[in-house]
Amino acid sequence: MTLTAPARTAPPPALPGRAPGARRAWRRASPYAYIAPFFTLFAAFGLFPLLYTAYVSLYRVELQTPGDMQWRGLGNYTALFADEFFWTSLRNTFTIGVLSTVPQLAMALGLAHLLNHRLRGRTFFRTAMLLPYATSVAAATLVFSQLYGRDFGLVNYVLGLVGTDPVDWQSGTFASQAAVSTIVIWRWTGYNALIYLAGMQSIPHELYEAAEMDGASRWRQFFHVTLPGLRPTIVFTAVVSTIGATQLFGEPLLFEGSLSGGISHQYQTLGLYMYEQGWGFFHLGRAAAVAWVMFLLIVLLVGANALIARRRTRKEAGR
């Protein structure tokens, strides 16, 4: 013990002068060492696939003959942009995204507002909110597609009771997109409501008290205290929902079990289009090109989102 004690307080005499340097180097390097495990994994499972996908997208590669790669240059991309169904799926991704995200976030906000009040069994309701999120996409979609059956579905049965003609929820463009959107809405509204709830609870109570003293009604409080206070949270959920909507895949795939997203691609999203190219037709190069276009699209969307958010904040600050 006594022998080692000096070593603890002073550098070992065998390395005079070098130790401070080594220590300094270590101090400088150690953060990198600490984050290395993450970045090693990220490089192996995130960065490498990303770059390799870009590489593959320049070749003609078929799943049946993956060893046989033919250089195509940007051919996969030009073929993609010349394909009408690509644009259809891009449009569908956008419309389904709007149809699902807007009502979902609006409803989540309303629900969070209700949950923020003192009410009986609050914990129960908060937990119940999260249940759809905990359900698997496959199970939820299978149930929904039964409900939306044209001839024997519950939805059309109820519509029939009020005297409406049955709707073909699979073939109709708007009908099928609306049906797919409801699955997304059902699954994600509760999740977003909880995030909003957390955001609402971090708004200082004094603000509400002050507003109340000024005679602001509940509604005015909601619009002038809650909403501004929630802005960062709303931006976050909008970004996450946008990414989710761009990648939407499971729901449209399992809705009818159709790779083409319905008989006339009426609800085929970009994710499903990529899957059809890759695992329906086995064109891996084409699928890789779609993947990169999707990636760039998401970067673009998120960038635009961040830009808008920043400009708003700056405006607020300048006010």
Added chain:
Amino acid sequence: MSHARAAGRTAARLGAAALAAVLLAACGGSPEGAAGGADGKVTVTVDLFGSFGYEEAGLYAEYEKLHPGVTIKQTDTEDEADYWKSLQTRLAGGGGLADVQAIEVGRIASAVQQQADRFEDLRAYGAEGLKPGFPEAKWAAATGKDGRIVGLGTDVGPEAMCYRTDLLAQAGLPTDREELARRWSTWEGYLELGRQYQAKAPAKSAWIDSVGSLYSVMIGQQKERYYDASGTLIWDTNPALKAAWDASVSAAQSGLSAKLDQWSPQWNQAFAAGSFATLPCPAWMLGYIKGQAGEAGRGKWDVAKLPAGAGNWGGSYLAVPRAAKHKKEAYELIAWLTAPEQQAKLFRKQGNFPSASGAIAQIADATDPYFSGAPIGRIFGEAAKAAPVQVLGVHDQNIAQQITNALGEVERKGTAPEQAWGNAKKGVQNTVG
């Protein structure tokens, strides 16, 4: 069953689950298999799609009794499209393959032309000796240009017309299978009967389930469909294909169809509800009808000759992947399963029509009480004999899917036929591109 997408798309929707099950099963199987050999006990894994019916017909149990020490473990993916996807992924990776893998006839060209090196050449096990027992065409489809044998034939899909006698009677139409066969000796006759049916049909009942199934049987009657013998794509200039398309469009526009999507849950429900009076049926469809219509349908169905001659829809092969663990045992199993005795037994129990010539003779007298005692052995036997030898191509399955999708547009959305044809063309472009 042995054709693409025969089995319900219900399960297709469970694709992810099915894939996971297959992978798990494959993973679970390998260690046992590897441990095999030493104590003389071997587990042969068999990976199929749809329902081949081997297990149900008791063939595995029989084989295990004949070969002590051999255990057969089967995994099964309901939808052939999902099965093929998963098989392709595993072939590309070279792992997780079963000792026996099934291949649908619509895929056999792809397996033989593009992936022959991933499968065992069955000549090494003496498969050439089995050749005389099979019709030339069935055998040739699984044989490469260099003579390599990729798979052994299981069943074929000779086509007939299944119909509901009770519904036809209600509409005042004949129900006798011979008379019907005479009246619908041509497709025009069939559509004409359909118009008569539609005029007096019970409520919510249509003549045929979908125009997609009409198209599928009609194209099944052709020798050349999507490719010509040299392997060139000819589908969009093929007059026979256009004729099948036109007849399907005409059926759709005359309102003869129940507008159902084959293999969808709605289609399955429609069997019990009596939504359609006729269903073009390859032999393997009989088992499917029994499964969907259930006991309530017993005696209400019958089988007659197909309009305008014989055709074939579907059929399969069993192959041994190069990466299989027990190749010799696997070959012995598939040789036994595809032998005439076993194929005949399977037809009597499950309805899959044999491809082995010897088996066809054995089942000539078979009748089916479920189908009002129809002489299914004779009807399908004659159809199998007269069916054309089809030219197979790499993308057959996917092209057919694009065309039935486009017909669905005409049928369900009222899309103009020219526009739908254009959509099919673009879809095929994507498929083969």
